[in-house]
Amino acid sequence: MSNFFVIDGGGTKTRGWLVKSDKSIMDEGTAGPSNVARLGAEGLRIALSELLADCPAARTCAGVVMGLAGVGRERERELAVAVAREFWPHTPVHVVTDAHLLYEGAFCSGERGILLIVGTGSIAFYQNPHGHEFFRAGGWGPLLGDEGSGAWIGREALRHCLWEGEREELSPFHAALLEKLKVDATHDIITKVYREDFGPTRWAELAPLVFEFAEEQPEVMAILERAALELIDQVERLIEDVPQSMALVPLVVTGGLWERRAVLEPLLLEEIQLRQLPLTIVEPAGGAVEGGLVILTR
Amino acid sequence: MSNFFVIDGGGTKTRGWLVKSDKSIMDEGTAGPSNVARLGAEGLRIALSELLADCPAARTCAGVVMGLAGVGRERERELAVAVAREFWPHTPVHVVTDAHLLYEGAFCSGERGILLIVGTGSIAFYQNPHGHEFFRAGGWGPLLGDEGSGAWIGREALRHCLWEGEREELSPFHAALLEKLKVDATHDIITKVYREDFGPTRWAELAPLVFEFAEEQPEVMAILERAALELIDQVERLIEDVPQSMALVPLVVTGGLWERRAVLEPLLLEEIQLRQLPLTIVEPAGGAVEGGLVILTR
Structure with a gap:
């Protein structure tokens, strides 16, 4: 079973979980804020580096989902995708807003x-x-x-x-x-x-x-x-x-x-x-x- | 009849009128903002200099009234008095808020x-x-x-x-x-x-x-x-x-x-x-x- 990396990034804190598709959590990490609209590419870069320092195995995962504050608009979303590409050049990366990620979780079962x-x-x-x-x-x-x-x-x-x-x-x-x-x-x-x-x-x-x-x-x-x-x-x-x-x-x-x-x-x-x-x-x-x-x- | 200098100083503009006690206006001047709370002593100093450049006779008036934005608190009021003293060391100076000055004017007759x-x-x-x-x-x-x-x-x-x-x-x-x-x-x-x-x-x-x-x-x-x-x-x-x-x-x-x-x-x-x-x-x-x-x- 493959590992996936799920990131929930807000205005004050960013969390990441390395999970299997059966929802079992293999490892997790935390970092500072990652609001792209407010902190730009560099802020996200720092947060992702911190997360990967906590969860080194996430570097070789099979897929990444980033739910980030401040990516509601296309420009910021593209910026976030570009930063993610620096860390995962060959892995599928999905970027949504942090709210969207929570929404999918809250209503995942029905x-x-x-x-x-x-x-x-x-x-x-x-x-x-x-x-x-x-x-x-x-x-x-x-x-x-x-x-x-x-x-x-x-x-x-x-x-x-x-x-x-x-x-x-x-x-x-x-x-x-x-x-x-x-x-x-x-x-x-x-x-x-x-x-x-x-x-x-x-x-x-x-x-x-x-x-x-x-x-x-x-x-x-x-x-x-x-x-x-x-x-x-x-x-x-x-x-x-x-x-x-x-x-x-x-x-x-x-x-x-x-x-x-x-x-x-x-x-x-x-x-x-x-x-x-x-x-x-x-x-x-x-x-x-x-x-x-x-x-x-x- | 003596001349008095009345100043109405707001957040965007300061005006001054050299008047006699029969309300006749002898001269007038305008200057930039003079909000002491926002611009400090230096802002008021500049505004007063500009007013006196327009109305040089106001230097020797018999009394000064300054209605200024940002002097609602004692600290700012004292600052405004100190700055006025630099221009009129021996003249009575009254400092009130700009709102107070307008109030006195609006209800001056009854x-x-x-x-x-x-x-x-x-x-x-x-x-x-x-x-x-x-x-x-x-x-x-x-x-x-x-x-x-x-x-x-x-x-x-x-x-x-x-x-x-x-x-x-x-x-x-x-x-x-x-x-x-x-x-x-x-x-x-x-x-x-x-x-x-x-x-x-x-x-x-x-x-x-x-x-x-x-x-x-x-x-x-x-x-x-x-x-x-x-x-x-x-x-x-x-x-x-x-x-x-x-x-x-x-x-x-x-x-x-x-x-x-x-x-x-x-x-x-x-x-x-x-x-x-x-x-x-x-x-x-x-x-x-x-x-x-x-x-x-x-």
Whole structure:
């Protein structure tokens, strides 16, 4: 049985698994970020070198699948293929987005549905089983969108504190946020965001604080309720692409924020019920490895 | 009669007027930006030098009022005073925010009300006549707020086009926006915003296009309707600071976007009526010059 190398590359971390077609994992490796759009060819080159240092046997594998952040456009995808060719000149290489790889894994065993990824950013996908169309909603980054994501929640936390500052109603959450930011007064938030290092790429760091205070402060819980609303908005935008014949659309949720599933899931379910959407939250059938094998054997 | 020098310094332009206490203007000058928070002491020094080159007689005036962007906090205010001292070592110098100067001008002749400034950014003010309290709402900049402002409208325009791109429903507005941005496809907006020069400080450049297409495309008009809603939100946040004895609170609107008053005013009025707010839009009693004289003679 041949070995295959499946790579899941995101904005902060890249992982690689050397697998057989029966899904058994022979070896694995980790590396830094590999977002081609942000780091260019050199960033991917470094990540792949690191992965192959961990998994030297992957150099002679029979096929490679790379699911990478930042290859949504043709130009970046071609760049990624060119870099992969430097490492595997004679091996079939498949390059897809990291979201696509997760999608293939999540729905590898049956009916297709909607995948919602909610981490630092947020994005939703649906792939029509009868075609090759891949529909997406959201994923516009922290300046233009990523509604309901960790970065979005962090920004809403900052806005909530500025609002409290205007009203001079300073809550325990307000104090905790200022401490986390290492600033003395509400108005320093503005300086911190615009003139220091705490810009959009770091807002997601505040999301854990929001979850921590949500139980005791209703207005902090309200931030998460709005996040759930925004996330279901993205999912709802895709429902019209799903064939009407499907009575109940499976929804798989994944991503870093899903570690807070105990809090998030009831909020999502409430929003789904409120809108009477034909959605049911299900477990993913598989992850990146399973997705990679689907792509290799198609 | 003595001469006074009144300076209105914003993020893009600084103006100065040499005036007598009867409000007659003897001379005036213009200079570049003078935002102390952004450009520091040197930026203000350059702007003042330019103003005094235009108005040399201002060097020997009897009093100076500087209304400057970016002096909301004590540290920046003190910096501005120190720079002014270099030019006028023995003359009384008053430093206030540019918004404060406009407020004093707008309400120089009677009852105080709410001032809404809507340009690249947005902010609302109310000053209690019985105290020195100066209440503000908004003004958090393009990343965290400035709801309803030119930058906000520009960002919503970008988001609207991304949304249309997802739905593959490309309107004439969509085509015009891509042309304005000099990009070929919807998805290039993401690259333009995150990797090129078209960040938050430039979003306001798109606002004119929104006004241009609002009449013919209801969903573009909807952006302006939401902007009006956000602006009235800011004003509403201040109403609770206004004494209950005031039956109808005067609202003065000013700023670059108010050049589109023909479109904006009906939207604001509709929102005010919908919420049954005790607000009446009035003309400002005066501008920066009148505001400066109020501050000098207090």
